[in-house]
Amino acid sequence: MKLYLPLDSVAVALGAEAIAAAILTEAARRGIRVDLVRNGSRGMVWLEPLVEVETDAGRIGVGPMTVADVPALFGSAARHPKALGLVEDLPWMKGQTRLTFARVGVIDPLSLADYRAHGGLQGLTRARSMTRAEIVAEVTDSGLRGRGGAGFPTGIKWKTVSDAPGDRKYIVCNADEGDSATFADRMLMEGDPFCLIEGMAIAGLACGAAKGFVYIRSEYPIAIRVMESAIRIARTAGVLDAGFDIEVRVGAGAYVCGEETSLLNSLEGRRGVVRAKPPLPALEGFMGKPTVVNNVISLASVPVILAKGAAFYKDFGHGRSRGTVPLQIAGNVRYGGLYETAFGLTLGQIVDDIAGGTASGRPVKAVQVGGPLGAYHPRADFDTPFGYEDFAGQGGLIGHAGLTVFDDSADMLAQARFAMEFCAIESCGKCTPCRIGAVRGVETIDRIAKGDAAAIPLLTDLCSTMKSGSLCALGGFTPYPVLSALTHFPEDFTPVREAAE
Amino acid sequence: MLDSADLSDRVAQILADHAGLEGPLLPILHGIQAAFGHVPQAAIPQIAKALNLSKAEVHGVITFYHDFREAPAGRHVLKLCRAEACQAMGADRMAAEVKAALGIDWHETTPDGRVTLEPVFCLGLCACGPAAMLDGRLIGRCDAGIVAEVMA
Ligand SMILES: Cc1cc2nc3c(=O)[nH]c(=O)nc-3n(C[C@H](O)[C@H](O)[C@H](O)COP(=O)(O)O)c2cc1C
């Protein structure tokens, strides 16, 4: 009997370890041999822990599981009270275009044989038959843009590093994933770590780099463990060797270390303060050497691009946002999780149709798109297509593609205050607009809350100073959530006292 | 309590384990914190010397990062997510209840040394918030009942 139960952090946080133990105990009691595969998560968080039972017809999902639901797994899976039918046929799965996440939840994340059987290593094999310039051109032609937030074309970054003179070059994978509402990097590393390894190896070939780092935040213990195991397995199998090797490095709880220059300082063992650009990390990065810094999803999208060709990938998408994007739908949401789709769905389709509105059943008030530096969007923005330029046009950004849904109980003044507070806590301290501005921002919003309407123009002034004067997007983009809250939800900034007068 | 010779032997071992790494300071500090539960003041000169840094530089790195502590934590460490997706599910209210039940604020330890309460900004469990981590164990859809678990 073959069963699947995710090792993904979400499944574990919702009790998967107890379910795993109960399955093994029950199997032993019945004298049945079970093959329990710990897979990645399919991304349907409301169904976790989700057990899948392999049958002749396919994999039948059963969930969300409790320990009490375990014995009935040993009868007919299809007739289990929590049976969901074939997982592949669930609407959430059928609606997706899974290119980067094709294997996540499907395979055993630490089986290289599984990885190969599901198309793994085809991209690297093809890249090995190509010149450096050809690999770079393939990535450029695919239209792939950085999924870490800034949306910079990946192929152009690689070309800069590839062409830069240097005796040593580095590929640094940014797995700091600090934005609230984002977990795609985590799910990919936990569910298909070889895909990231393959993407980094291809980047190494394209740029002439022999060494890669994966900088993973310390808040992700399971991702760290799975990545480290996968790297060891890849070394033993010769996928990684002296020509290109990878090391995992663990962050230490600083949001700003997701910013690429701060990350490089951290990797070098320094305080994670932001470096002024230029020089670009592509020319003077880790230890002053030419360095690619790319997000996990950018790198993990490269294997399918090399395997199936730039045209195949580029065919998906909308406007200048090509390919697919793993949406991460979170917060007060009925159906939350990871949904990979071509760019171009509207915000309303994502929130109302795919996510089914709020978990509380109350109306959606606001959706923050792009993490703590992203804007709060009202329902009036729901016809905005999901794309880099489209959200920029609405005074926002897509960032790492996380969406946080809030119901009508949300207090947008409190959310604006939190944005400033977060910036103050996480500022690296190097530039004044961010370090001091954020502290003043909290004070100013507190004045507004106490009924001082004259503080509102001070807040907008402060935001324009932070926007134009900050060294990086931490101080520079904190005005997005603050000003969007103020613009779209002015009633939350109107002093209650004034209304009473 | 460790005596100083013991401490310096163990620090020397951790330094040796990380020899040859490029930019080894963070891995070393993680190693030291894993061994001692915090980064003891007494270890700083030894680390500085081994890496050819000043004591002030090493101290500066330790204080920059939220993870590194200069004093031991309580016997349990409870981290509650304070970030937006968890806020949307009532994390602020839950945090207030937990603080009231424990009688402490963020970054404080109960007087009996049982539990230290810390904020964390996202655990990647944003579609099953409020999220928490108790002694390294991840918890989704957490509520103030977590206090009873810590006290048990
Ligand atoms: C404050 C701040 C935090 C950031 N955090 C992350 C992060 O956690 N992960 C990430 O990939 N990029 C993050 N970025 C963006 C990086 O600076 C950089 O643009 C990215 O790693 C480049 O990779 P890409 O081109 O593949 O997106 C952050 C930027 C800022 C300003």
Ligand code: FES
């Ligand atoms: S926002 Fe709380 S876990 Fe991500």
